[in-house]
Amino acid sequence: MHRQGRCVEAMATRVLVVDDEVHLVELVSGYLRREGFEARAAHDGPGALDLARSWRPDLVVLDVMLPDLDGFEVCRRLRQFSDAYVLMLTARAEEVDKVVGLSVGADDYITKPFSPRELVARVKAMLRRPRQAVRLDPEIPPPQGVGELIIDRARREVTRRGRPVALTAREFDLLAALAENPGLVFTRDQLLENVWGAAAYDDHVVDVHVANLRKKLEENPSRPRYLQTVRGVGYRLNDRPEVEDQ
Numbered sequence: 001m002h003r004q005g006r007c008v009e010a011m012a013t014r015v016l017v018v019d020d021e022v023h024l025v026e027l028v029s030g031y032l033r034r035e036g037f038e039a040r041a042a043h044d045g046p047g048a049l050d051l052a053r054s055w056r057p058d059l060v061v062l063d064v065m066l067p068d069l070d071g072f073e074v075c076r077r078l079r080q081f082s083d084a085y086v087l088m089l090t091a092r093a094e095e096v097d098k099v100v101g102l103s104v105g106a107d108d109y110i111t112k113p114f115s116p117r118e119l120v121a122r123v124k125a126m127l128r129r130p131r132q133a134v135r136l137d138p139e140i141p142p143p144q145g146v147g148e149l150i151i152d153r154a155r156r157e158v159t160r161r162g163r164p165v166a167l168t169a170r171e172f173d174l175l176a177a178l179a180e181n182p183g184l185v186f187t188r189d190q191l192l193e194n195v196w197g198a199a200a201y202d203d204h205v206v207d208v209h210v211a212n213l214r215k216k217l218e219e220n221p222s223r224p225r226y227l228q229t230v231r232g233v234g235y236r237l238n239d240r241p242e243v244e245d246q
Contacts, residue, residue, distance in 0.1 A: 013058050015038070017029050017032070032120060078105070089110060175217075185236045187233060206235070
């Protein structure tokens, strides 16, 4: 009964698998469906974007090397209208591929060749905190003001000076984690555990996401008022951003 209940719950989760290798797509989709996920496939960039708009997946497994549009460009365009989690597939192990993928809005990456079971485990880890469940949690605090920012956990929205700020799901989770205790310094390991929930990630992932948040939240990202670095320790959300640094 417990196994059946988990499967029914997972059926609501939509995963879009994007790769031009038909056999790989069928293999990964089959594993996902056996675990109770609903899976659909696309084999090129334009097709992936069209399906993402119409089907609204919760998570996208996205290959870097695609015809017409590469995975980086697909991810960048996807972020203009979707906050779906993105797991990128790359055939190359170079750090630059991983950093570029994260900088355009990906949440995780996995290097080919990989085990389909490993990929499914990554998918489950990314979906550990479903966004719908977060919205309905009665214990979610009311919107929180920090300087010119309003952080609304119930709606998973951030505004600055009354204007919405488009954040990826992971960027919002990172900001919300820092906002739990404004002024308190979090180490990279603490943020990895709180936001990513897995020790398999390199702590450079935190640096990349903080840099992306600064571009969206700060007037001058090189002199951040909100997301401050504490050298040798980690990061904090400034609880008095209205006070300019001297």
